[in-house]
Amino acid sequence: MQKTRQLVLAIGLGIAFVWSAAFAPNAANAFSPQVIQKGATGDDVVELQARLQYIGFYRGKIDGVFGWQTYWALRNFQQRYGLKVDGLAGADTKKKLVSVTRYDKKFVMDNIRKGNRFTYYGGVPLQRQTSESYRGQPSKAGAPGGKGGQPAANTAKKTNYNHLPAGFSQSDINLMANAVYGEARGEPYIGQVAVAAVILNRIQSPLFPDTVAGVIFQPGAFTAVQDGQIWLTPNQQAKQAVLDALNGWDPTNGALYYFNPDKATSAWIWSRPQVGKIGKHIFTK
Amino acid sequence: MVRNVIIAVLAIALIVTGYWGYREHRDKNAVLQHAENNYQQAYHDLTYYIDKIHDHLGTVLATGSNGTGANDLTEIWRLSALARGDIGQLPLTLLPFNKTAELLSNIGNFSYQASVKNGKQPLKPEDYKQLESLYKQSGTVEKSLRDVQQVIMDHHLRWMDVEMALASQKQPADNQVIDGLRAVDQKVGNFENDWDPAVTRTQLNEWDALKNLTGRPISKKDAQSIVRRFLNIQNGKYVAEPLGKGSGFPAYTVTVREDRYGNTAVATVARKGGHVVWFVKYRDIKDRRISLYRASNAAGAFLNRHGFKNMALIKSDQYDNVGVFTFARKIGDVWDYPASIRMKVALDNGEVLAFDDRGYLAHQSDASLPLKPAITAEAAKKGMNQTIAVQEQHLAIIENDLGNPVLCYEFIGTKGSDTYRVLVNAADGRQEKVELMTA
Numbered sequence: 001m002q003k004t005r006q007l008v009l010a011i012g013l014g015i016a017f018v019w020s021a022a023f024a025p026n027a028a029n030a031f032s033p034q035v036i037q038k039g040a041t042g043d044d045v046v047e048l049q050a051r052l053q054y055i056g057f058y059r060g061k062i063d064g065v066f067g068w069q070t071y072w073a074l075r076n077f078q079q080r081y082g083l084k085v086d087g088l089a090g091a092d093t094k095k096k097l098v099s100v101t102r103y104d105k106k107f108v109m110d111n112i113r114k115g116n117r118f119t120y121y122g123g124v125p126l127q128r129q130t131s132e133s134y135r136g137q138p139s140k141a142g143a144p145g146g147k148g149g150q151p152a153a154n155t156a157k158k159t160n161y162n163h164l165p166a167g168f169s170q171s172d173i174n175l176m177a178n179a180v181y182g183e184a185r186g187e188p189y190i191g192q193v194a195v196a197a198v199i200l201n202r203i204q205s206p207l208f209p210d211t212v213a214g215v216i217f218q219p220g221a222f223t224a225v226q227d228g229q230i231w232l233t234p235n236q237q238a239k240q241a242v243l244d245a246l247n248g249w250d251p252t253n254g255a256l257y258y259f260n261p262d263k264a265t266s267a268w269i270w271s272r273p274q275v276g277k278i279g280k281h282i283f284t285k
Numbered sequence: 286m287v288r289n290v291i292i293a294v295l296a297i298a299l300i301v302t303g304y305w306g307y308r309e310h311r312d313k314n315a316v317l318q319h320a321e322n323n324y325q326q327a328y329h330d331l332t333y334y335i336d337k338i339h340d341h342l343g344t345v346l347a348t349g350s351n352g353t354g355a356n357d358l359t360e361i362w363r364l365s366a367l368a369r370g371d372i373g374q375l376p377l378t379l380l381p382f383n384k385t386a387e388l389l390s391n392i393g394n395f396s397y398q399a400s401v402k403n404g405k406q407p408l409k410p411e412d413y414k415q416l417e418s419l420y421k422q423s424g425t426v427e428k429s430l431r432d433v434q435q436v437i438m439d440h441h442l443r444w445m446d447v448e449m450a451l452a453s454q455k456q457p458a459d460n461q462v463i464d465g466l467r468a469v470d471q472k473v474g475n476f477e478n479d480w481d482p483a484v485t486r487t488q489l490n491e492w493d494a495l496k497n498l499t500g501r502p503i504s505k506k507d508a509q510s511i512v513r514r515f516l517n518i519q520n521g522k523y524v525a526e527p528l529g530k531g532s533g534f535p536a537y538t539v540t541v542r543e544d545r546y547g548n549t550a551v552a553t554v555a556r557k558g559g560h561v562v563w564f565v566k567y568r569d570i571k572d573r574r575i576s577l578y579r580a581s582n583a584a585g586a587f588l589n590r591h592g593f594k595n596m597a598l599i600k601s602d603q604y605d606n607v608g609v610f611t612f613a614r615k616i617g618d619v620w621d622y623p624a625s626i627r628m629k630v631a632l633d634n635g636e637v638l639a640f641d642d643r644g645y646l647a648h649q650s651d652a653s654l655p656l657k658p659a660i661t662a663e664a665a666k667k668g669m670n671q672t673i674a675v676q677e678q679h680l681a682i683i684e685n686d687l688g689n690p691v692l693c694y695e696f697i698g699t700k701g702s703d704t705y706r707v708l709v710n711a712a713d714g715r716q717e718k719v720e721l722m723t724a
Contacts, residue, residue, distance in 0.1 A: 034576030039601035039608075042573075060702055068704035068722050072676065088578065163604055166723050189567040190551045206390030207383050209373035219324075219376035220451055247602075247609045248627045249565055249639055253532045253553060254492035266451075273531030276538055278551075285531040 030098045036089035040066045041163045043109070048089055050108045051101040052077060054122040062108060062120060065163050165246040172212045174234075176242045179216045181234035182224030184281070191279035192238055194252045196245035198283070201256055208256070252276075255283035317445060324444030327374040328437070332430045334368035338392060339427045342420040346413070354408075358400030365393035376448040382466055384473040385426060392419055398687070425472050433465035490688070494647035495534040500558020508537040508554040515561050515591065515640075516550055518543060528553070536562065555646070563641040571633040573606045580608040583635040584628045588612060593626060593645070606632045614645060619656050620681040623690060624648035651682050651690050658692060658711035665694040665709040668716060673698035673705055683708055685717050693717055 036044050045066045052058035057080075058073035071087050078085045081096050089097070107126050111118040118130040164170060176196055184195045202208035202215045209215050217225060224230045252258070258281040259269050272284035341357040341364070348354035369389050372382065399412060408416070436442065442462055450460045503511070509523040521541040528536045535556035542549055552564035575583075581601050588596050593612075597620060600611040607629055614624040629639035658665075662678055669675075673696075681695040693708040704722040709715070 035578035036576065037578040037581065037601060039603055040577040041603045041605075068699075069702055072699055072704070075676075163602060165602070188549060190549065190565055193565060206394075207386045209370065214370070214373050218373050220448060243604055244565065244629070244639065247629065248641055249563060249629075250641075251551060251553075251563075251565060253528065253536070253562075255531065274529035275531040276526065276528050283531075285533070 030103065031089075031094045033091075035091075036066060036094075038066050038068075038071045038087060044089075045070070046108060046112060047103055047105070048074070048097070050120045051097050051103055053120045054101040054103070056121065062112070062118070064112065165243070168212075168246055173239065173242055173246070175212055175216060176245075177234040177239045178230050178232070179222060179224060180241055181238040182230040182232055183222055184279070185232075185235075185238065187279040187281070189237060189241060190251050191281060192241035193244045193249055194255075194278045194281070194283060195258065196242045197250040197252050198255055198258055200245055201250070201252070201254060205256055251278060252283040254285065256285055258283045321443055321445050324375060324448075327371045328434065328444070331368055331371040331375070332427070332434050334364045334371065335389075335423060335427045335430060338364050338368065339420070339423040342392075342416060342423055346416055346420060355400045358396040361396040362393055362400065365389045365396065369393070376444065376451060377466070382470050384470045388419075388422055388426065388473050392423065395419065422473060426469060429465070429469040429472055433462060433469065436461050436465060491643055491647045493533045495536075495555060495562065495643060498534065498555050498557045498560060498646060500560070502535075502556050503537075503554070503559040505537060507559055508539050508556075511554055511559050511561065512539040512541065512550075512552045512564070515552070516541065516564065516566065518550065520545065521550075525554075527556075541566075560642075560646055561640065562643050562646065563639070565639045566636075568631075568638070570606045570631045570638075573632040575632055575635050577601055577603045577608045577632070580630040580632055580635055581610050584608075584610045584612070584630050584637060587628070587637050587640075588626065593642070596626065599625070603632070607638065608632055614648075614651075616652050616656060616682075618680060619692070620679060620695070621648065621651050622681055623684050624651055624682075648690070654682065654690060654692060656680070656682075656692060658694065660711060660714050662694055665711065665714055666696065668709060668714050669696065669698075669707050670700075673700045673707065680711065681708070683717065691717060697722075 031044055031047055034044060036048055041064055043064065046062060046064040048066070049058055049060070049062045049064070049070055052070070052073045053062060055077075057077045058070060060067075060069040060073075074089060074093070075085050075087050077083075077097070078087075078093060081100075083093055083096060101122065104120075104126065107130075108118075108120060111130055116130050120126075120129060164173065176199055179199065180192050180196050184192045187195070199212065199215050203210055203212065209218060216222060216230070220226070222230070253275050255275045257269060257272055259266075260280050261282055262280070269284070275283045275285060277283070338361050341361045345354045345357045345361070348357070369386065372386050372389070395415060399408060440461065444462070447460060447462045450463060505525040505527075508525045513519070513521075513523065518541055521543045523539060523541055525537045525539045528534075528538055537554050537556065539552045539554060540549065541551075546568065548566060548568040550564060550566035553562045554560065555562055581598055585596070585598065595615045596612040597615045598610060599613045599620065599622070602609045610628045610630065612626045612628070614621040623644055625644040626640070626642040627644075628637055628641075630636065631638050658680060666675065675696045675698040677697040679695055681693050682690050683693050683695075685691050692711040694711050696707045696709070698705050698707065706718075706720045706722055707716065708718040708720075710717050
């Protein structure tokens, strides 16, 4: 393990050396001046991962999300090159990284936009490192946009990096955004965060099911589920509200129920201890 | 002639409409029947599971937790989860059925603690007392649910009607199912529940812990000026309202409207001591101008400015153009994880857009824990899976499964491409938690 790694490193370094000698000015279009820290997303993270992979420190997926694997790779790099080991890609680290690696921005970003499976190890021809050639279907490469691929992602100018709060999947977030939009699309932002927070509080509570879907589809729990409004397409604001709730904000101060006082006449719901009113909804425990 | 044609056409139209109507009716009934059958199954399953839980509780009482008793407890744990799943499928959200759901949850937690966590240790006398009580309670619930089941079967009652009755505007007073279930819940509620607080604990209890805050009580006016200082919004309209009884702790909600920009910020301020518990400000966020790193520095500076000293950044995440940061209090070199503060910072100008320190406020007392580990880090490491390569380690306070703060050695290590967090109790070397770090 250690041996192969060193071998890869040595080969990588050797090739990097040859390359950097041949293309010396390539450092010009490297990293933006920001310090990159764990948890960050974006093009700089892609470059960081690609460069670390180039010399064999990073073996994960180049996805533009600075997670644990990137963190350890960066620290190992810093240690190997005698830099301060802090897990931050600051000026010195980036300079060193740029000087010992080569970054083919077009190749990497194209693959990310197309959603290809690819790697970026130094010393291996690039054509052999993307999923298009993995699949071995030269006919597809001829058709731009690739029918089997992701045509929509190609057109988007900004690349989106999928970064999720721990413990929740993209579909959980989408489902919650649907529920929030169906239930509270006319409400102020804080009211939408509140509805999302109630869903999360119910998951926490022993009185309710323990999953996002279990809580949302509990019979009679949400009117938007009963009348099908949950299947409207949510807007960006609803998604943002869900993300805020998932990250721990709870404008309801721990409420489990809410109702619209103009519509709800169930005596039981009125008898619950109230916390407060946000927008049109009264929140209760 | 014309008349006959018209009659014929109308007759055909009538027949077609009638057939169409019949089909619609049939389809609708099929859908309703399907829903009804689902409800029926859920209810019958529920009663069956509670029967079984009752039986197994009885068996455990006779055998103790080691040996066959442990198997029964594990089975109870499994059955209670299934029973709770069935409750979740019934249209009971607006019905007072809370106590029963809570009972099931307690049975599940108890059996988990007693069997899985305790391992081979025999049950303690107080556990027996609790078992005894659970046995009695589940017996009552079992019988009452069976009674309701009998009524449903005898009178061909439908759950669809229950759903309609609950959804309708009128008081659902004369529905036998509803009345029956309400009675079940009342019976459970009549038991004196002397739960170990740990059994019923959830993270929601952090809100309740806020009632233990101390300090001089503040007025509405004070709440407004506290929020004004905190958010630094000078030209805003401030409105403060006291929170209702349900909040569990006395507090004000302060709303700030910045009409000039159309922004709104909302904050909750505890009445005792005037602590800001959380705030959220909403505005459009422009394109990213600053890095996550600079934003985390801005968040740290904000904390410093408002008197939160010795906070360590433990987690940072970027979501498009906002950064979310978690800070934990440091007591000496111990990281007090439950005493945490979360912040959201806009990456266009570094403004703090949201703040939440309820963990920090609720865990003030952690500082009085004994913070001297009884065993060395090397000894703690021995009990770990040796294939995990430890990369970082420090002392940390965490909340264990019972909701108690415990001093642990925290080891962050890697195995293959995965990163793990292993928490080993610093007093006795027991592994409290092992987590796979996904983000």
